[in-house]
Amino acid sequence: MHAEAGQIAKKVGAILDKYQHDKGMLVSILQDIQEEYNYLPRESLEYVSKTLDVPFSQLYSIATFFKALRLTPRGRHLINVCLGTACHVRGAVKVLETIERELGVKSGGTTDGLEFTLETVNCVGACALGPVVIVDGDYHGQMKTEKVKDMIKQYS
Amino acid sequence: MVKLTIDGREFQAEEEKTILEVASENGIHIPTLCYHEEVSPYGACRLCMVEVTRKGRKRLVASCLYPVAEGLVVRTETPEVNNIRRTVIELLLARCPDSEVVQEMAHDLGVDKPIFSLEEDNHKCILCALCTRVCQEVVGVSAITLVNRGVDRQMATPFYDFSEVCIGCGSCSFVCPTRAISFEDVGDTRVLTMPHVTMEFKLKKCSKCGKYWAPERQLEYIAKTAGIAPEAFDICPDCRD
Ligand code: SF4
Ligand code: FES
Numbered sequence: 001m002h003a004e005a006g007q008i009a010k011k012v013g014a015i016l017d018k019y020q021h022d023k024g025m026l027v028s029i030l031q032d033i034q035e036e037y038n039y040l041p042r043e044s045l046e047y048v049s050k051t052l053d054v055p056f057s058q059l060y061s062i063a064t065f066f067k068a069l070r071l072t073p074r075g076r077h078l079i080n081v082c083l084g085t086a087c088h089v090r091g092a093v094k095v096l097e098t099i100e101r102e103l104g105v106k107s108g109g110t111t112d113g114l115e116f117t118l119e120t121v122n123c124v125g126a127c128a129l130g131p132v133v134i135v136d137g138d139y140h141g142q143m144k145t146e147k148v149k150d151m152i153k154q155y156s
Numbered sequence: 157m158v159k160l161t162i163d164g165r166e167f168q169a170e171e172e173k174t175i176l177e178v179a180s181e182n183g184i185h186i187p188t189l190c191y192h193e194e195v196s197p198y199g200a201c202r203l204c205m206v207e208v209t210r211k212g213r214k215r216l217v218a219s220c221l222y223p224v225a226e227g228l229v230v231r232t233e234t235p236e237v238n239n240i241r242r243t244v245i246e247l248l249l250a251r252c253p254d255s256e257v258v259q260e261m262a263h264d265l266g267v268d269k270p271i272f273s274l275e276e277d278n279h280k281c282i283l284c285a286l287c288t289r290v291c292q293e294v295v296g297v298s299a300i301t302l303v304n305r306g307v308d309r310q311m312a313t314p315f316y317d318f319s320e321v322c323i324g325c326g327s328c329s330f331v332c333p334t335r336a337i338s339f340e341d342v343g344d345t346r347v348l349t350m351p352h353v354t355m356e357f358k359l360k361k362c363s364k365c366g367k368y369w370a371p372e373r374q375l376e377y378i379a380k381t382a383g384i385a386p387e388a389f390d391i392c393p394d395c396r397d
Contacts, residue, residue, distance in 0.1 A: 045314075055292070055297075055298030056314050056320075056321065057288075057299060057300055057301040057314050057319070057321075058298060058301060059314070060301065060303060060315065061301040061302060061303050064303045064304045065303075065305050067305075071315075
């Protein structure tokens, strides 16, 4: 999982070649790097900055602007808690808090050992099932605080 | 050349100029915070809003970005314009209640109390990006940018760390309209304080008088970009000739 220099030069170098070192393709380049590493290692941004002669600050700005890009590795399992209006009024916040307590991380965080990443989303279009929690693409509807523990157990 | 009217007076101006440029060249004051003639306009603060009428249609526009045009009629002070400026400064005051500059400007526009205030993080940065534009366009190193998005937007160095490319010149501080960035030279060190990042730079000592006079990184950078021998900076300007 950890990215070391020689490997970065090779992998990121290949991505840059694919885009013909085009500075106009930064977002796509970063997406491809993330595809490779599951996040954007700082060293990869440094490498892109040096090789394309693009300010490091500009890359950091892009990497923090788009929600789809992340600078920290994501866990093996992704838990998404819906906080859309319907889920919200049915107690999604309580569910979220319980998951946070259970995992010991705040929303947006990843547990030690990279097991779970916890995120929130604003409506997944399954309001009738609310509160909804999605783990690795499985929808858990009518979520209750009491059901949180068992749900997490299924994945760990 | 195009002809336009600003506040009832007729002007001739080159096409690529903005309303703000033509107005200030002719002594018409439009309040601004994020504008500086040395860098490209950005339109962040919205204080420079004016009313333009073109082909019979009235609109409010940011004068720092709006290019002049033939027959354009501009009014810099109307009830709508003042109203919108007041709203803008109210928001800025809510964001940066600690900034004297914002306070004064608000006072001048008739706003004395923020309509609401943020609970925490009351620093002075209005996110106008003037510092980042100066660092990029004038200094040429792009050490800082605006990062994150939405309510988390901040001005910072990459990863909020010491920047390897920052030369400690302080241009960002000089140009900051709300004095959100400052620096201080203490002994042999310059401390540059930004709202969320603090960096230290070693200062160069004059080999004659012993005074610490400029950041080493800045002098190295000048030497490199101007093609001067670094030794040229061994003595400070005061001790030269
Ligand atoms: S002090 Fe650093 S961040 Fe500020 S303008 Fe100079 S190089 Fe840019
Ligand atoms: S000066 Fe025009 S938006 Fe700030």
